[in-house]
Amino acid sequence: MKPFRNRLTLIIMTLIGLSMLGAGLAMANVFKQSHIQLLEENMVREINLIQATLEFPSHNGSEAVTYYTQKSKELQQLVEARVTFISNNGTVLGDSESEPQSMDNHALREEMVQAQKEGTGRTIRYSSTLGQDMIYVARPVSEGGFDGYIRLSKSLVEANQGVRQGWMVMGAGLLVLFVLAALISYRIAAGLTSPLEKITRVARQITRLDYDARVDIQRKDEIGQLAHAINGMADSLQLQLKTIRDNESLLQSVLNNMTGGILMIRHDGLVMLINRAAEGMLGIRAEQLTGKNYREMKQHYELTMLIQEGLEHRTHFREERNLYFPVESTVRLDGVSMTQEDGSYRGMLFHLQDVTDIxxxxxxxxxxxxxxxxxxxxxxxxxxxxxxxxxxxxxxxxxxxxxxxxxxxxxxxxxxxxxxxxxxxxxESKRSAMEYSPIHLSTFFESMFEFMKPYADKKRIQLKMEVPEELFIEGDEDKLRQIFTNLLSNAVSYSQEGGRVQLTAEEMQEGDNLRFTVKDSGIGIPKKDLPRIFERFYRVDKARSRVSGGTGLGLSIVKHLVELHQGSIKVESEPGMGSSFIIEMPLLQEG
The missing domain is CATH 1.10.287.130 (Signal transduction histidine kinase, dimerisation/phosphotransfer (DHp) domain)
Structure with missing residues (x-):
C-alpha cells in the first residue's frame, strides 16, 4: 500500500506543480504585460510633458535638424529614453542616438501608422541600430512651427530584468508553496491511504482465514462505510464458518458414532468418505483409502465387484457378502445412487452393516x-x-x-x-431380575453339600469342600445356588462309583475377584467338544445324558448366570482324567 501512497502523493504533487507552474507563467506574463503597459503609459505622459514644455520654432532644412537633434539629446538625459522627432512625411528631424541623415524614412513604421490612426502608437521590436528589443511609443504633435511626431523608445532590458527579479521572487514563493503543498498532499494521501492500508491488511487476514480480524476505523465518510462493510462481511463469514464447522462437527460425530459403515465413492471410483465403523469392518484406515480408487481394497474381492456393479448400474441395491479380513464376518451392503441438484450423477453411497451376529x-x-x-x-x-x-x-x-x-x-x-x-x-431376555446381597460362602456351600449328599452317597462319591471361613461375596443367592447345583450335579452324574468331587474357593491375587473350581474324577470331555460344551442342547455323550435325565441346557444356563454376575467360566478336561469347571467372579457387583 505504501507504493500506492507514494504514487498518489507524486500525482498530487505533479498536479500541484503543473498548476503552480501554469499560474507562475500566467503571473509572469501578466507582470510583464503590466510592466510594459505601465512603461508605455509613462512614455505617453513624458511625450505629453515634452509637448507641453518644449518650444517648437519654425525652422526648416538643416536648422530644424540641428535644433531637434540637440533637443532630443537633452531630453534623453531627462526622460532616460531615446527621443526621436519625425515629420509628417516620415523624415527624421532629430534623434538622440543616431544622425537623422543616416536614418530611414519612418512613415511606415508600425507605431507611426498606429499613432496616425489612433492618436498613440505602441510597438515592441528588435532594433538593428541598438541590437536589442525596444519599446516604441509615438504621438502626433502639432505645436508652433512643428507638425509631426514625437517618439520615445526604451530598451526592454530593464523591463526584462524586472521580470526576472519578479520571477525570482515569485519562484521562491512558489517553491515554498510547493514544499507546503507537497507536505499537505502527503498528509492528504496518508489520510486517504492509511485507512485503505488497514482495510487491505484486514482483507488479507480474512483471506488467510483469520475471521477475527476487524478494521478499527471510526469515520462517517465513504472509507468509513467501506470499513463497516468489511467488518460486516467478516462477521457474516465468521458466523457462516461457525455454522459450517458446527454442522461438520455434528456430521463427523454422527458418522464416527454410527454402528453401520459409510463408504462414499465418486463416479470415477475415488473414495470420498469412509467412517470409523467401515474402517473396523474392512480392516483399513481412512487415510490409506481416502482419495484413492476403491480397487485398492484388494483383500475384499467380492465387495469390490459389488461396488463396481453399483457404480455401473447406478441403482439402489441390497446384497450380503462374506468378508474374511480382518475377521470372518457377514456384511450387508446397501447402495444408493447420489445425484446433484442438476441431476448429474455424482457417485454411490454404500451403507455397510455387520449382520454376523444376526x-x-x-x-x-x-x-x-x-x-x-x-x-x-x-x-x-x-x-x-x-x-x-x-x-x-x-x-x-x-x-x-x-x-x-x-x-x-x-x-x-x-x-x-x-x-x-x-x-x-x-x-437371555434379561427378564431375570438380580437381587444382590452379601453371602457367606462357607455356610452357603455347606447347605448345598447337605442337599447333594444323598445323591453322592448312592454312587459312593466323596464330596470335598475347601472354602476359607472368612470369604464373602456379593451376589444373587438363588442364581448362585442354581449355578453350583448344576455343576455339582453334573460332577456327580458323570463321575464313576467311588469317585470324588471337590469344590474350592480362593481369593485371586488382584484381591477384587474370587475363583471357584468344581473338579471331578469322572470320564472327562474330549478336546474337540470343549469349545461347544456351553451351547444349548449340546451333549458329549448323548446316550448317557438321556439315561441321566439331563436336558442339555444346564451348562448354558450356568454360563448365562455367571455372566449376569460379571464373571467368566471355562472348563479344563482330559478324557479319563476328570473335568474342572473354573469360575472367576468379582467380590462386589457394580451398579
Whole structure:
C-alpha cells in the first residue's frame, strides 16, 4: 500500500506543480504585460510633458535638424529614453542616438501608422541600430512651427530584468508553496491511504482465514462505510464458518458414532468418505483409502465387484457378502445412487452393516427350535407309546407298573426340559431380575453339600469342600445356588462309583475377584467338544445324558448366570482324567 501512497502523493504533487507552474507563467506574463503597459503609459505622459514644455520654432532644412537633434539629446538625459522627432512625411528631424541623415524614412513604421490612426502608437521590436528589443511609443504633435511626431523608445532590458527579479521572487514563493503543498498532499494521501492500508491488511487476514480480524476505523465518510462493510462481511463469514464447522462437527460425530459403515465413492471410483465403523469392518484406515480408487481394497474381492456393479448400474441395491479380513464376518451392503441438484450423477453411497451376529442368532434360533422339537418329541413319543400299550390292555400288573413308571419318568423329564427352556429364555431376555446381597460362602456351600449328599452317597462319591471361613461375596443367592447345583450335579452324574468331587474357593491375587473350581474324577470331555460344551442342547455323550435325565441346557444356563454376575467360566478336561469347571467372579457387583 505504501507504493500506492507514494504514487498518489507524486500525482498530487505533479498536479500541484503543473498548476503552480501554469499560474507562475500566467503571473509572469501578466507582470510583464503590466510592466510594459505601465512603461508605455509613462512614455505617453513624458511625450505629453515634452509637448507641453518644449518650444517648437519654425525652422526648416538643416536648422530644424540641428535644433531637434540637440533637443532630443537633452531630453534623453531627462526622460532616460531615446527621443526621436519625425515629420509628417516620415523624415527624421532629430534623434538622440543616431544622425537623422543616416536614418530611414519612418512613415511606415508600425507605431507611426498606429499613432496616425489612433492618436498613440505602441510597438515592441528588435532594433538593428541598438541590437536589442525596444519599446516604441509615438504621438502626433502639432505645436508652433512643428507638425509631426514625437517618439520615445526604451530598451526592454530593464523591463526584462524586472521580470526576472519578479520571477525570482515569485519562484521562491512558489517553491515554498510547493514544499507546503507537497507536505499537505502527503498528509492528504496518508489520510486517504492509511485507512485503505488497514482495510487491505484486514482483507488479507480474512483471506488467510483469520475471521477475527476487524478494521478499527471510526469515520462517517465513504472509507468509513467501506470499513463497516468489511467488518460486516467478516462477521457474516465468521458466523457462516461457525455454522459450517458446527454442522461438520455434528456430521463427523454422527458418522464416527454410527454402528453401520459409510463408504462414499465418486463416479470415477475415488473414495470420498469412509467412517470409523467401515474402517473396523474392512480392516483399513481412512487415510490409506481416502482419495484413492476403491480397487485398492484388494483383500475384499467380492465387495469390490459389488461396488463396481453399483457404480455401473447406478441403482439402489441390497446384497450380503462374506468378508474374511480382518475377521470372518457377514456384511450387508446397501447402495444408493447420489445425484446433484442438476441431476448429474455424482457417485454411490454404500451403507455397510455387520449382520454376523444376526445371522448367527438366526441359526441358533433355528437350531434351538429344532433341538427343542427333538427333545420334546422323544419323551412325548415314549409317553404316547406306553400309554397306547396300556390302553390296548396289559394283563401283567408288574408290566403295567413298569410302563406307568416310564410314563412318569418321561413326563418328569419333559417337565424339567420345559422348566429349563423357560428359565434360559428368561435369562437371555434379561427378564431375570438380580437381587444382590452379601453371602457367606462357607455356610452357603455347606447347605448345598447337605442337599447333594444323598445323591453322592448312592454312587459312593466323596464330596470335598475347601472354602476359607472368612470369604464373602456379593451376589444373587438363588442364581448362585442354581449355578453350583448344576455343576455339582453334573460332577456327580458323570463321575464313576467311588469317585470324588471337590469344590474350592480362593481369593485371586488382584484381591477384587474370587475363583471357584468344581473338579471331578469322572470320564472327562474330549478336546474337540470343549469349545461347544456351553451351547444349548449340546451333549458329549448323548446316550448317557438321556439315561441321566439331563436336558442339555444346564451348562448354558450356568454360563448365562455367571455372566449376569460379571464373571467368566471355562472348563479344563482330559478324557479319563476328570473335568474342572473354573469360575472367576468379582467380590462386589457394580451398579
Amino acid at each position: 445371522r448367527r442368532l438366526e441359526r441358533m434360533r433355528s437350531e434351538f427350535v429344532a433341538n427343542v422339537s427333538h427333545e420334546l418329541k422323544t419323551p412325548l413319543a415314549a409317553v404316547k407309546g406306553f400309554a397306547e400299550t396300556l390302553l390296548g390292555g396289559v394283563s401283567d400288573e408288574k408290566t403295567s407298573r413298569s410302563f406307568l413308571q416310564i410314563i412318569y419318568d418321561e413326563s418328569e423329564r419333559l417337565n424339567r426340559l420345559i422348566r429349563d427352556i423357560l428359565e434360559l429364555s428368561k435369562i
